[in-house]
Amino acid sequence: MTTFVDRVELHVVAGNGGHGCASVHREKFKPLGGPDGGDGGRGGDVVLVVDPDVTTLLEYHHRPHRKATNGKPGGGGNRTGAHGQDLVLPVPDGTVVLDGRGEVLADLVGRGTTFVAGQGGRGGLGNAALASPRRKAPGFALLGEPGEGRDIVLELKTVADIALVGYPSAGKSSLISVLSAAKPKIADYPFTTLVPNLGVVTAGSTVYTVADVPGLIPGASQGKGLGLEFLRHVERCSVLVHVLDCATLEPDRDPLTDLDVIEAELAEYGGLDDRPRLVVLNKTDIPEGQDLADIVRPDLEARGLRVFDVSAVSRKGLRDLSYALGGLVAEARAAKPVEEATRVVIRPRAVNDSGFTVTEEDGLYRVRGEKPERWVRQTDFTNDEAVGYLADRLNRLGVEDELRRVGAREGDGVAIGSDEDAVIFDWEPSLSGGAEMLGRRGEDHRLETVRPAEERRREREARRGDGAQREFEEFNPFD
Ligand SMILES: Nc1nc2c(ncn2[C@@H]2O[C@H](COP(=O)(O)OP(=O)(O)OP(=O)(O)O)[C@@H](O)[C@H]2O)c(=O)[nH]1
Ligand SMILES: [Mg+2]
16 A cells, blocks of 8 residues: 655755865975864765655655765865765655745756755864965864754645545546546445545646546535545645535535535635636536536626536536536646746745844843854864964954944853853954964964853853952953
8 A cells, every 4th residue: 555645754864074284295304284174074965855756744754864974074185074964855746845834945856956955064174174374284173063963844745737626436537547547445334535636637738637626515624534635735726626526415515505514615715715716517427416506606697606516427528517617627738838848946044144233131242143153163162272263263253343342341142142052252452463373383272161151141240249259360461
């Protein structure tokens, strides 16, 4: 038995960037040949790609955790680490990608459409790349950045031109079976169809797809029957077809009230009002069915609906129906903008790449920004020289000037990053730009230690409370 899965939660983690290497070239009789540590490789991305041969999300239901490979660290002799491999995940045509809060991130339609669900971390620069006239032999390298990890939801919406809707047993699957080569399950009990069926119809020069959805009953919007769950597959269709049963033996039912009930459920689901509709009166091979069809036709036409008498059993009226549907599909396609064969969906980045902000919350100054936060992730805090390099970079970006402008004073706590992963240090303002102050290699007191936020806060409060002597040394750049 095949299982149809049309909604899954997927946890993706892109590959980490490889660390840069700190190494010094060594040769016989030439002990200090300069820095030659190579860069780390980029971590692999996690990429979703539409592959029309994939029809369900079942694969991800079984294995919801996916990770791309990490970049390799750089090596001595200027060896660059290998890039991690991208993890390419094939998804069905019509897959919608949502974030954890239900916001749509991407709508993947058309073979080859691509979405980067997790971005691989950048590799860290090796010490060779960090060398400059001022810093001839850096004794540190940058760390690779962690790969982006995300929880996303994939939802499948069938990409069909025509959707057949109606009560259970109205003959929707029967119609697909006679209009197309598809062979869905057909039976005389309700809810035969548990997942949408799809068929391809050729009418003259137009080729289009028809999908049915499991039968709807009154109260489907409250979850009765199979509920409205499957209507998401109708959302992309250009035309809705009401399949009305003219031969039902159930009391209280006739084609007109059936139509009203289904329309009420569609309205409850929402978003389908603008779709053109037509009506199929089915089972007119049965004499009573044809009689009923003749009775209700004027009413339906008075509502402005196009009406087709058909029979999925005797195949009556099918040719007219398939051409009428083909015409509507052709119109809908002509009205739609032409889509490129391959679309790449790029998720907009939340933060401004060049900027940063400084805000104050009870005495703690918080620096947010793509660059400062990235630089912090790249820093090996066990290496003083690396920490000094970070201080330089922040200074050049103007973080220090901005701190001064918003009123930060010596000794105030400064946090870089969000609440969860901030690096916190005490601010020791430099007097003039930071770059020249790194006189002594491997020493920089400005970023003295990385300590938990709570500890820093307690310390600050204690300082304020009794005006006690500050317990750490002043940093004198001219020392
Ligand atoms: N006489 C007659 N019977 C039909 C016709 N179309 C469908 N049927 C019968 O109606 C019953 C239900 O048909 P299905 O095609 O399974 O109906 P459905 O709308 O797909 O039903 P669900 O999947 O349960 O929603 C079957 O026994 C069919 O043989 C028709 O044109 N004439
Ligand atoms: Mg069916």
